[in-house]
Amino acid sequence: MTSVLYDVPGPRAIARNRILAVVTILVVLGAIGFVVYRMYATGQFEPQKWYIFTFTNVWMGIFGALGKTLGAFALAAVLSLILGFVLAIGRLSDHAWVRIPVGVIIELFRAVPVLVFMMLLYYGLPVIGIDMDPYWAVVIGLMVYNGSVLAEALRAGIESLPKGQKEAGYAIGLRKSGVMRLILLPQAVRAMLPVIVAQLVVTLKDTALGFIITYPELLYYAKLLSSQQGRPILQSAFVIGGIYIVMCLILAGIAKWVEVRTRRSPKLKGYTPDAGGDPRIHGESTVTEVIAMQRGAGKFDPGSGVPPTNI
Amino acid sequence: MDVIFGNLDLWGEAIGNTLLVFLIGGLIALVLGIIVGAMRVSPVPIARGVGTAYVNIVRNTPLTLVFFFFVFGYPQLGLPDLSNTVLGILAIGIYTATYVAEVLRAGINTVPVGQAEAARAIGLPFGQVMTLVVLPQAFRSVVPPMMSVFIALLKNTTVAAGFSIAELAALRATINDAPGRPGNPMEVLLWVAIVFVVLVLAMSAVQRHLENKWRIAR
Secondary structure, three states: OOOOOOOOOOOOHHHHHHHHHHHHHHHHHHHHHHHHHHHHHHOOOOOOHHHHHOHHHHHHHEEEEEEEEHHHHHHHHHHHHHHHHHHHHHHHHOOHHHHHHHHHHHHHHHHHHHHHHHHHHHHHHHHHHHOOOOOHHHHHHHHHHHHHHHHHHHHHHHHHHOOOHHHHHOOOOOOOHHHHHOOOOOOOOHHHHHHHHHHHHHHHHHHHHHHOOOOHHHHHHHHHOOOOOOOOOHHHHHHHHHHHHHHHHHHHHHHHHHHHHHOOHHHHHHOOOOOOOOOOOEEOOOOHHHHHHHHHHHHHHHOOOOOOOOO | OOOHHHHHHHHHHHHHHHHHHHHHHHHHHHHHHHHHHHHHHOOOOHHHHHHHHHHHHHHHOOHHHEEEOOOOOOHHHHOOOHHHHHHHHHHHHHHHHHHHHHHHHHHHHHOOOHHHHHHHHOOHHHHHHHHHHHHHHHHHHHHHHHHHHHHHHHHHHHHHHHOOOHHHHHHHHHHHHHHHOOOOOHHHHHHHHHHHHHHHHHHHHHHHHHHHOOOOOO
């Protein structure tokens, strides 16, 4: 890793870094040690506090709750991807009467906190006579929020593509739908894949909000366990927390892997929006225009008459 | 409208608490995030490792679970009593700090290596390389994503509703449980949603303004 911040350390810097390393270790060990000591002093390590995790039933319950979490996540992920595509295409529409309302919807859905939206579905709708299952409140809440975030990501992906892509599509006689479906979307999805997977991690984490509207998912089960005999509150939080962290790390690992792969892929060179850009894009002009300019430069240069040197 | 004017006291308390969690939590997140962000780019490998571990573990824990640890777990340790609001502020600060750290790191990484090299080549010492060349550029590219982090923080304050902290998202339960208060859950929650939409849109407007003002020409 190259860093702009420091040189290769010399002897004095090495000595200083060693001191800093020791200080870091001491501070971290001190903090962890204090928590462990408090846990020990309050009897958190006593077998009876962990006893509950020796029951097969408890583990069956944990797996059941895990299934509920993953069930809500899977459906919400699929639905939010679909909604994301629909909203992104609507947002890019040529017709103002489609584009503007869709833009407003995206902004609104992104601004309302997910939990408030879930509460509106779960506690609010019964007022007008619609009783909603917490499962659907969680799924729809996640779908609406993540769908609009994904829509913005897809739109950014499409807008980062060189203008020539779209022009070439029209030039070979495709219609608007064909240009979008065959040329723009596949490239945008590829370029935005890391963002999309990262958003899925957010979706997975946000299923834990279901706990607050009594959806019986993992965290809800942790709360249930912690009210059992011996009140193993910290213990269930550690076990359930471990499960969440492992699941999210797997997804985040996939995102990282996808990112590394897309960066290496020759098909995508130059389309990454923030990598310093496509060498073929020169300011606002398209590739075709640039080639035309370069062709013309020597012969019809209207300027000084001096042949352009190295551009 | 009854739901607002009949419960003005509750609305005041709820908005006050939401802003309290937002501001103090944001302050903790900023201070801790700067420390962790500095650790993540420091030349000390162990500090980098600790920073990375902290960011990876906390960022992959749902915020609700972080709250669970603090609000339900902390009292188990037999330490001095803290109110739920204080514990919630700590939880949201420690959670958001990971995002602040990542934004800072990304911001420093956007400064091209050549900039620092050029600064060193003309003989500037480390302090001037940082204060005159690297940090001003990093700061400019950091401000817009940092605003996004704080917008997310504002929305995340709603999680506190699940842990008996009387902020905006908990207002429905508060009004519901108090007999004789006007308003049904639908009305309360719609107004809460509107408050958030207004606050978030205002913050995004600031963000867009800063983004345009501080765009770097490279």
